[in-house]
Amino acid sequence: METKTGAQRYYVTTSQEYTNLINYIPEGYEVMEMPENARVIIRKKIPVLTTSEEKEIVYDAIKGFSAIKDFFIYSEKDLIHVYHSQFNSDAGQDLNLSRNEAIKIYGEQIEKWMRFNTSLRFRLINKEKRLFQAERKVYLGFFDYSFYPIGEKGLIENSARVNGKHLGRDSFFDLTPN
Structure with missing residues (x-):
């Protein structure tokens, strides 16, 4: 068209x-x-500046250290996003359900209606040294939000582990933007 x-x-x-x-x-x-x-x-x-190995590092850190159970990793441009289902909350306000637990409670049709959100992402800030800056979603109003840097910039292994462990827990909102 x-x-x-x-x-x-x-x-x-x-x-x-x-x-x-x-x-x-x-x-x-x-x-x-x-x-x-x-x-x-x-x-x-749209170009992807991050590598599949870096995505895998983030996946392993979130799976191993966070409280969320249903998530996937998505890359675009210089960002690696952690997307979690509506049955997992970024700060642990609700029970974090796995995909199978959600299906058991709500039925198989729920997969057709599932939505995913991102509250944590990692921005590649130095291509040569492969340094990343973690960013978390900050709510500015009822519907408005933006992402702000948190923690120290560094290698993805450290940033994903240090910041990812807070996903799905109350401590997520203790991550103060820089």
């Missing part, structure tokens, strides 16, 4: 009623599943 400015816009559909469907992904675009709600989109490729 063409926009008012003449650029191309692509949509994902399962319907066969449209006549202008594409059979390939255009050069410079990618199919992507949105981390918040699993909606599938086609978008211009």
Whole structure:
């Protein structure tokens, strides 16, 4: 579909009623599943500056040290995000459920309606030395929030372990922004 400015816009559909469907992904675009709600989109490729090893380090730290049970790691640009399901709270206000526990309580259909949030992320601030700065979500109002740096910048191994252990616990809100 063409926009008012003449650029191309692509949509994902399962319907066969449209006549202008594409059979390939255009050069410079990618199919992507949105981390918040699993909606599938086609978008211009966005570079990822972090490595799969760094994502794995964050995953292992969150799994080993945090209280959240249902999460995944997502990278985009210079950021590594920790996404947790709606059945896991960033600061331990609610019971943190695993995916299987949520299904047992709410039924198998819950997977279709699950939402994910990110409250902790790691920003690559020095590409050569591979130094990261942890950032946590700070609520500025009822619907408004922003991310602010917390703790010391350093290697992802240290930052993920030191800051990740607070996810799903009351101590998360004790992490004072720098």
